[in-house]
Amino acid sequence: MDSESERGRQVRERVLMMRDAAVNAMRSGGSSHLALTKLTEQWKQNDSSAF
Numbered sequence: 001m002d003s004e005s006e007r008g009r010q011v012r013e014r015v016l017m018m019r020d021a022a023v024n025a026m027r028s029g030g031s032s033h034l035a036l037t038k039l040t041e042q043w044k045q046n047d048s049s050a051f
Helices: 003-026 031-049
Strands: none
Touching: 003 031
């Protein structure tokens, strides 16, 4: 296998790993999902305290 083919395989493998990490982050309970939930809760608290 030439070095260009090997590099392509490595890039594809890395992209698949990153895709899986992104999917897991957005799942319920994932890090991104939890961060967005926390942010919306803070907005709700700030909005209700303004009145």
